Amino acid sequence: MPDEKREEALRKELDQVLAAGDTEKGTQIARQALESGLTPTEFFVGIIQPLLYDVGKRFERLEIFLPDLMKAAKVIQTMQREVLEPAILAESGEGSELGTVVIGTCQGDIHDIGKNMVALMLQVNGFRVIDLGTDVSPQNFIDAARKEEADIIGMSSLLTPSMPYMGDLIKRLEGLGLREQYKVIVGGAPVTEAYAERIGADAYGADAVHAVQMCRQLIGLEG
């Protein structure tokens, strides 16, 4: 079978596996693909990324929902952990993840569905995500970012009175001399691009799909 047709068949098969959340089958397909001669990068860029883009678009159109996204994320994470990471490490000593994002809902706010959607979308798009949950203080964000060697700190807020903690975190990073080490992205229903700019954030994510585009840009990739 010519390469193009073989890749198309592989994508179709994996698409069904992602929809079913079948981690075992996903891992098996990834192993077979590498054994048949694809490099981990070729497999990720040529097969996984177009599928993830498609999954993201379907979620954006609400043709699929959070549970479907969760299933796809689980398959991709298992595949990365059990097949791609070891193969890439064996080849070059480097991991396959795009970057690490420490994410959470700001202090004083316990809403988490929007933040969970962003976390999942980041995971299915190849980011390593450390989810700190809800009601997270600025210092806890910073402690986690240091510990996990994060590239990006993502803060969500659904309530106006918890938004000031976003600006607090940025000032705290400046005060500690850490501002240059981390990119900061903010989002949530009452948060606007103008607000993000006013508090000195590096990016604003209007929704889960847009947040992924912005995080890609923050680490120097195309959105």
Add this chain to the structure above:
Amino acid sequence: MRNAVRLVDVLDRMEAGPIIEEEDFDMRLVPETMAELQAKYDISIPPDAPFVPDDDALADRLFEAGLEMAEAIGVLCTDTGRRMLWTRSEILDAIGIAPDHLTVGAFPDAHTEYKRLPEDTRRITIKGGPVGTPSPEHLYVAIQQSYAQEPLVDLMIDGSLETVYGREGRSHSPWEVLLSWHEMEMVLTAVQRAGRPGLGIGCTENSVSEIGELTVTAADRLGPHHWHHVAMISEFKTNYALMTKVAHIHKTGSILHSFYNTIYGGTAGGREGMAIAIVGGCILMQMAYMTTTHSVSPTHPFYGNTTSPDILRAIAPAQQALSRNTHLLNDVVITPVGGPGTKTLLYEVAAQSLLAVSSGAAALIGPRSAAGTEPGHVSGLEARFMAEVAHAAAGMSRAEANRLVAEMVARYKADLDQRPVGKRFDEVYDVVRVQPTEEWLGIYEEVKSELRELGLNLDSAAAHDCVGRSTTV
């Protein structure tokens, strides 16, 4: 039923229920239960389903699915990591003795909210207000007055404050105390200025944590005759802060209104999952919070509204399920994407009002214009419009309501992703006279004319609220 024994029993279950990891609850228990019940009860709401179905069998199956969901999932307290669970028999007992009417407010402005059935001729209660939308401090009194002075507004609900004494407010801090006091002082001023000192007030909208509620809910402050709010976190979660509010509201003998905003496309899933979640969520709020009224506001994950076609298709059958099978006082919150000064806002409000009235909701809350996120993009005129449409729809058949809702949706559907937030209050109202501008009034009259042309009798006695009003003296 609310009493001290029941309160202690709920708190006991919070401390002793089965332990579960929050991730397991969110990512496995909720979605799996929803999918299972959707199949078991054959719940199907296709994308081209009517907005207001006339299918009692579907409504009754939805009720059974929601009841079983409430029993199977319960409410997770995230502080104790335990699920509060109740048996089917305990649930049926509790909802069987819940009140079917409730008087809110004080003389001479007290109002009684009644349980309604689908196609009921009884007038629906109008709870007008910006529902937590942040407002600039200097406009807050005028904004609230613009709702309080509307004669068709039976009860009012507060907005929140963008700042306090010009400073950014912060939740769970001393600032929350000041925010809540500010709300109380200004909203009481607003009802006085409107000449309705006893108007029942939905509060405390600045109490993000328990601090605000503890501060201002007291006999000599925002008293027990107002309706005090407690949220259930989506999906089916609570915590110590929220349960602290419940205990305080209960012990002060205040009216407790709870709300729950299931997320479209979230762990509950799509149209069918949302509909089951609305039914089960209302039952669970009754169980965990011993609530007297509750509202649902299923929310779009990207627009933050309740008026998207798929969401409307979930609200109507769920409301019918609750109305046909319980006498719970269930309210519907209207959250349009459109803001003041836009026709979009009025089309959205008309659609959801018609749908909720014909499906048996006890009250309408809002509108929370511009999705409640644009500071000050709210005004009392849209609450007047909501009431006029709602009263004109009293007794309307579900089939007729569906026809009108479809007409309205066709007029605003394309605008949803444009987010026409309209204008701020001081651009659509004279803030000194507290009256709408000619421009905003003109738009309102144009949309009313369109509704008349479609056959809605906005000039009937019912639409003017000349019949069916109950006053407690």
